[in-house]
Amino acid sequence: MKNYSRLLCLMLGLVLAGCNGSDKENSADNGKESGATDAGQAALSGVYRAVAQDVDGNPVEVQLIAESGRLPLLTLWDDREHQSxxxxxxxxxxxxxxxxxxxEIHYQCQxxxxxxxCDTPEGATRLVADSTAQHAGFVAGQYQAIWDGQLYTLSLDEQGNASIAGLHCESGVRFAASASLETIRVMTVDANNACHLPFSQVYxxxxxxxxxxxxxxxxxxxxDFPQVWVKVAG
Known part of the structure; x- marks a missing residue:
């Protein structure tokens, strides 16, 4: 029930966002007539969401993060909240x-x-800007996850400074707001990366x-990088 409630809430939010988006699109069309540039000619920074279907007709939550200066990252959650x-x-x-x-999934998004x-193997899906997205802030403490068969601990302070340590290594990381998206936090890895953390985009x-x-x-x-790190009590 939790998964379907999440999808129902998302679909309701998308309906409301679509209504607001129609007004904005009408305003944008009026702007074009007065000589405004076409916003579609530049990548749009933002978080975009939709509910689509997989090949079996099951609901799939789709999110695209478009950040200025970076390639977009597309994330899918199935009805069991498996994330890719x-x-x-x-x-x-x-x-x-x-x-x-x-x-990998044969999606083409414009x-x-x-x-x-997005044109997908199951048909076209329209992802709308999520104007309700908010960053809840980080909670300082220790978080743990299993990575490559070993236990790792992420220690985080209130300023977003952190370290990730395993049995034989430790890497420094930092969490900071995206330069173009206030609701998104980006993880960057220090140059001394003893644990071989991914240097690619990590939100x-x-x-x-x-x-x-x-x-x-x-x-x-x-x-293979852990998606969920659970806070240790205390």
Whole structure:
């Protein structure tokens, strides 16, 4: 029930966002007539969401993070909340710079006004800008996850400084707001990376269940990096 409630809430939010988006698109069309540039010619920074279907007709939550200066990251959650993330390929020569291809899942997404329209094997899906996204802030403490068969501990302070340590290594990391998206936190890895953490795009958010269980959830195309780090009591 929890998973379907999440999807129902998302679908309701998308309906409301779509209504607001229509007004914005009408305003944008009026702007074009007065000589404004086409917003579709530039990548749109933002978080975009939709509910699609998989090959069996089951609901799939789709999220695309478009951040200025970076390739978009697409994340899918199935009805059991299994998460998979994919990094877009660079647009080919002669291809529109607002069209991105995710080869592993055969998604092709094109930026439009306040939206991305993705052609998928199951049909077209329109991802609308999520204007309700908010960053809950990080909770200082220690978080743990199993990575490559070993226990790792992430120690985080209030300023976003952190370290990730395993049995035989430790790497420094930092969490900071995206330069173009206030609601997104980006993890960067120090040059002295003894634990061989992924240097690619890693986005993080705080998740709270029942006001007591805190976790850090990560989105990255590095498939074997732990997605959920659970806060240690104390």
């Amino acid at each position: 993330s994919f990094l877009a390929q660079k647009p080919a020569a002669g291809q529109k710079q607002t069209t991105y291809y995710f080869a 930026a439009q006004q306040n939206a991305f329209v 993080a958010e705080t998740v709270v269940d029942n006001d007591t269980l805190f976790s850090l959830n990560f989105q990255t195309e590095v498939a």
